[in-house]
Amino acid sequence: SAVISQKPSRDICQRGTSLTIQCQVDSQVTMMFWYRQQPGQSLTLIATANQGSEATYESGFVIDKFPISRPNLTFSTLTVSNMSPEDSSIYLCSADIGQRNTDTQYFGPGTRLTVL
């Protein structure tokens, strides 16, 4: 297993500003993921972040809006840029720490973002 921490745990932001969320893993991992989750809804994958390469974004998400950094094997950041109230959500990072061919993911506690 692994311990994954996220900062900040929550924030209230003004429209038009940007927020960077940090995700720290206590062990080296290849794959990290960023998700968004609305209350009562499924997890929506934003992007997959590999160390040393550009993040891979899912349909509906673009790098200009959600730039991601992955400077090493234990850390990643997600920036929510030029925020609007529609960006209010819980943002979760996860890491694939499972055995080969299992893709078990371990999650951080999430960042609750409110945009006014």
Added chain:
Amino acid sequence: SQKIEQNSEALNIQEGKTATLTCNYTNYSPAYLQWYRQDPGRGPVFLLLIRENEKEKRKERLKVTFDTTLKQSLFHITASQPADSATYLCALGMDSNYQLIWGAGTKLIIKP
């Protein structure tokens, strides 16, 4: 179209009884299926994985079945306790493309 479905309504179970949650999917051929638990304000926590060639998997009071013909997984909690109250998510894995396809989860409430 592809979709994965879990009971959207909360499931209320009396303490001590067995809770059974359902995960149905269409137009997927998963290599395995995972179940996670999510508490309010927390990220999901991995519970069990079952592969396509396995019928059943157990872990303490938890049991998962996987029927690839019915395209369904059942998740059972025996001797349920109020501490089992949480939202349970199923996720399909497509043979190591590193992504999981998530259901919306079922909220389980165990009443004392």
